Amino acid sequence: MKRRIYAVGSALLALLVAAVVSLVVAAPPAQAAAGFTVSGGRLLDANGNQFIMRGVSHAHTWYTSQTGSFANIKSLGANTVRVVLSSGGRWTQNSASDVANVVSLCKANRLICVLEVHDTTGYGEEGAAITLDQAVNYWISIQSALTGQENYVIVNIGNEPFGNNESVSATWPTATRNAITRLRNAGFDHTIMVDAPNWGQDWRFVMRDNAQSVFNADPDRNTVFSVHMYGVFDTAAEITDYLGRFRSANLPIVVGEFGHNHSDGNPDEDTIMSYAQQNGIGYIGWSWSGNGGGVEYLDMVTNFNVSQLTSWGQRIFNGANGIRQTAREATVYGGGNPTTPPTTRPPTGTPTTRPPTTAPTTTPPAGTRGCTATYAITGQWQGGFQGDVRVTAGSAAISGWTVTWTFGNGQQVNQSWNVNLTSSGSSVTARNVAYNGSLGAGASTAFGFIGTWNGTNSTPTLSCTAT
CATH class of the missing domain: 2.60.40.290 (Immunoglobulin-like)
Structure with a gap:
């Protein structure tokens, strides 16, 4: 009797071991539980369809009353809005409830929401800037507003997180890997977007040359890289070489900011937009309205009025390879599946994307209500x-x-x-x-x-x- 019991027990044990082994062998690699994912260097939405960003940045943290901008941006064809937030390090902090409202506005207008902390801008060169680690503290503090929104929200950890200080910007790979790890350990399953150093323009190629190691450090393999293209990228060769290297490496890249002009030079926006369209690369223009500090020409509309497009606004929304012509809505909103078809030099000046020194105030004129x-x-x-x-x-x-x-x-x-x-x-x-x-x-x-x-x-x- 004892031997028979042992034999049956051995058989059961063998079955259990085989079952465990089969589970281990069949276990898929770690990845985000829901929402956007990255595959083969492409960004996929929650339905598994490729999503190519076509949008603009909106300076919400400096103009929190301009909530109508979300509908206006959508009305011109955008599928994405990149929203400027503050952790409280340099400007008034955007609370969890405010961020939750921003997300609801994005969803109501069928936009994908790229949320970014702007306080990191130019760290190491800009004295008031905060670190990526401090930006992560903020993300964790408002996590309640973002959990469950992975289908609609991409977390852009920090805007232009390092300036041109060589010794400081060289720490970008370590600081970025650590920031991603902290977010994942805190339970963030969103696609994470990381900006390049050198005021976002990466003219020392720190991001380009370390992108693979940063991507591999993300346990979810769900990181997207963002380069900002201003005066450094004033020729077609520089643009196609930089973006092409990411495409060849099957690493996801977006042009997270660009303009038609800048204080550090004249970017080649035509090549940026045409190359992005030809190669299925997302782009987000800077910016909707409210620029100050000498870059007011980057406003796409005047005084947040969608009926007053500037020349830059006309170009990015209605021009060749522009937003209206090329944007496809994310299929999580029920739209169709979108389809697509040399050495750079240091900037002559420091690119800046900063808020105005004073917020504009307007008083509606007297007239007939209608x-x-x-x-x-x-x-x-x-x-x-x-x-x-x-x-x-x-x-x-x-x-x-x-x-x-x-x-x-x-x-x-x-x-x-x-x-x-x-x-x-x-x-x-x-x-x-x-x-x-x-x-x-x-x-x-x-x-x-x-x-x-x-x-x-x-x-x-x-x-x-x-x-």
């Missing part, structure tokens, strides 16, 4: 279409708006965003939501919807009433 609304079909396919409506205040500020129209050909609205929308037969009523009802004189906001059509999809006549 509003207008325009209707546009931004996408159409068999049986379905996407519509966008822009609401613009008249010559006086308004606190709310209602837009109505009647479809003439049996169209129906299935879903909407940025609006409280109801339908009764062919009649549609659209009312503002809490964050986009208040508009200054001449200011505008936008909402969108997905609808169905059959046979004819004519444009209805809109009526707008302000309160």
Whole structure:
């Protein structure tokens, strides 16, 4: 009896050992549990489809009241917004609740949210700048606002985290690896974006030459590299060589900032945008509005007014290889799968992307309270279409708006965003939501919807009433 019991026990033990071994062999490599991932040097959204960033930066931390900018940026075709935040090291800290609201605005406008801490800018050369380690402290302090948002949020640890001080910027690889490790150990499963040193321009190639080791140090292998292209990148050869090396190494790279001009030289924005489009590389332009300190020409719109595009705004949104032409919405929002098709020198001056010394203040002029609304079909396919409506205040500020129209050909609205929308037969009523009802004189906001059509999809006549 004893021997038989032993034999049965041995058999059970053997089965258990085999099962454990099979589990160990079958275990997949570590990776993020949800959200964006990196594969073969490409960024994939939560549905496993390639996502190519086409967006702009928005200086939220200096203009926290400009929440309508998210809808305005979306209305011009962007699929991404890079949001400037402060840890409190140099500017007023953005709280967890404020960041949660920013994320909700991104989601409401079907934008992917790249969140960055700006206080790190120029560390080692800029005396007030904080370290990447201090930036990680901030991320951990607001983690509650980000957990569960991995499908929609990318964490850009710190903006331009080292200046041109050679001995300090040489520590970028170690500091970046340590920052990534701390975030992963704290439970962050998001895709992490890391900026280059040398004010983001990496003209000493510290990021380029150490990118593989930094990527390998991420246990999730879910890190994206970001280079900022200003005066250092003023020739096609410099741009294609730098970005091409990352593509050849199958390492994910985005142009996390660039402009059409800068105090340190004239970047070749045409090559940046064309090469990015040809090679499936994301780009994020600097910046929506509110620049100061001598780089006001980098504003894409004047005074946050989406109806007043600057020449830079016209170029990046509406020009060749621009955002409107090339952006594809992340498929987590139900859109289609996006498809794509020599030695640099030190800058002659220090590139800066800094807030204005004083925040602009405006007083709406006296006038008649009213509003207008325009209707546009931004996408159409068999049986379905996407519509966008822009609401613009008249010559006086308004606190709310209602837009109505009647479809003439049996169209129906299935879903909407940025609006409280109801339908009764062919009649549609659209009312503002809490964050986009208040508009200054001449200011505008936008909402969108997905609808169905059959046979004819004519444009209805809109009526707008302000309160």
